[in-house]
Amino acid sequence: MNHLKSTMQAIVLQGYGGPEQFAAVELPVPVPQDGEVLVRLRATGVCYHDVMARQGHFPRTALPGVIGHEMAGEVAALGRRATDFAVGDRVAILMKDHCGHCRQCVRARDHLCENGSGLFGEATPGGYAEYVAVPASALVHIPAGVSYEQAAVVPCALGTAYHGLQKVAAVQPGEAVLITGASGGVGIHAVQVARMLGARTIAVTTSEAKRAFLVEHGADDVIVSPDLDFAAQARALTGGAGVDVVFNIVGQMAWAAALKGMALGARHVFVGNLNAAPVSLRPAHAILKEMSFLGTDGVTLAEVETLLELVRLGRLKPVVGGSLPLAEAARAHQMMESREACGRLVLTM
Ligand SMILES: [Zn+2]
Numbered sequence: 001m002n003h004l005k006s007t008m009q010a011i012v013l014q015g016y017g018g019p020e021q022f023a024a025v026e027l028p029v030p031v032p033q034d035g036e037v038l039v040r041l042r043a044t045g046v047c048y049h050d051v052m053a054r055q056g057h058f059p060r061t062a063l064p065g066v067i068g069h070e071m072a073g074e075v076a077a078l079g080r081r082a083t084d085f086a087v088g089d090r091v092a093i094l095m096k097d098h099c100g101h102c103r104q105c106v107r108a109r110d111h112l113c114e115n116g117s118g119l120f121g122e123a124t125p126g127g128y129a130e131y132v133a134v135p136a137s138a139l140v141h142i143p144a145g146v147s148y149e150q151a152a153v154v155p156c157a158l159g160t161a162y163h164g165l166q167k168v169a170a171v172q173p174g175e176a177v178l179i180t181g182a183s184g185g186v187g188i189h190a191v192q193v194a195r196m197l198g199a200r201t202i203a204v205t206t207s208e209a210k211r212a213f214l215v216e217h218g219a220d221d222v223i224v225s226p227d228l229d230f231a232a233q234a235r236a237l238t239g240g241a242g243v244d245v246v247f248n249i250v251g252q253m254a255w256a257a258a259l260k261g262m263a264l265g266a267r268h269v270f271v272g273n274l275n276a277a278p279v280s281l282r283p284a285h286a287i288l289k290e291m292s293f294l295g296t297d298g299v300t301l302a303e304v305e306t307l308l309e310l311v312r313l314g315r316l317k318p319v320v321g322g323s324l325p326l327a328e329a330a331r332a333h334q335m336m337e338s339r340e341a342c343g344r345l346v347l348t349m
């Protein structure tokens with residue numbers, strides 16, 4: 001490891017609050033422990049989860065700490081017993097680690113691992129830095145022709161959309177899929193994935209300015225609804241029947257309209273939630289219409305490998321909405337909060 005630098009640039013979250021809580025700090029380069037790999041990061045996606053973490057919504061977020069769970073880079077050093085990778089390999093990093101032997105892991109549900117330490121960048125250091133040390137089991141090789149920026153967007157933004165639509169909602173060709181928060185990082189990938197699965201895509205956005213962006217990325221219909229009152233339009237677009245799947249990235253704020261816009265036998269998938277308020281549901285409503293209410297969280301390692309291959313083949317295109325140097329992390333957060341960004345912003349280092 002003699003050729004490695006001993007210190008690195010990192011953006012450290014010093015306290016919960018606004019973007020001014022970020023500070024550029026010189027930190028020691030982590031030393032990979034048994035089973036870990038040191039990765040020289042090249043790109044880290046900026047997730048809305050990061051904004052909420054910075055604001056203090058997740059008490060697991062370490063202070064001071066380095067956030068960020070959407071990472072890609074090249075292997076810089078190997079800890080003992082870190083196999084399957086070599087220095088110089090290009091790798092994407094899953095959002096969290098997994099043990100490989102718990103009840104969930106052995107059923108290929110490693111994203112639900114019972115022994116994991118949570119998202120990278122919460123209790124453990126994350127991707128707003130030049131280097132990170134992570135378990136080798138959290139790494140996936142990046143195929144040739146796929147960039148670091150694209151790869152950083154795959155596990156969270158694209159992976160959450162793919163797992164939620166393909167696995168959890170089991171979207172079938174010809175079904176109508178309504179996506180709330182459709183111009184965001186997960187949303188714009190959900191539009192693409194739903195279309196790849198053969199669905200008719202109805203994208204909901206609060207801003208007329210996002211319409212062209214949504215159509216460009218595969219939305220069959222766009223509903224612009226600043227107050228998220230889109231049920232009547234969803235019904236009108238489906239000949240009165242309602243939509244078969246709601247992919248709800250906004251959460252509680254879109255609940256009432258989503259419920260009114262659902263077809264008989266429809267599935268509602270909770271993907272994201274921008275506030276903590278509960279939703280209300282009359283059991284009779286779910287029973288008589290045989291509706292399903294589901295949650296989705298993350299993506300499996302096998303799915304990330306599949307997605308990287310689909311990206312290599314050009315079947316899916318990660319939507320990198322902008323690329324900023326690591327030092328401009330605070331600016332990236334401002335862009336997220338003011339909804340300036342379309343698709344996923346990426347920090348490069
Ligand atoms: Zn994310």
Ligand SMILES: [Zn+2]
Binds near residue numbers: 099114
């Ligand atoms: Zn496990």
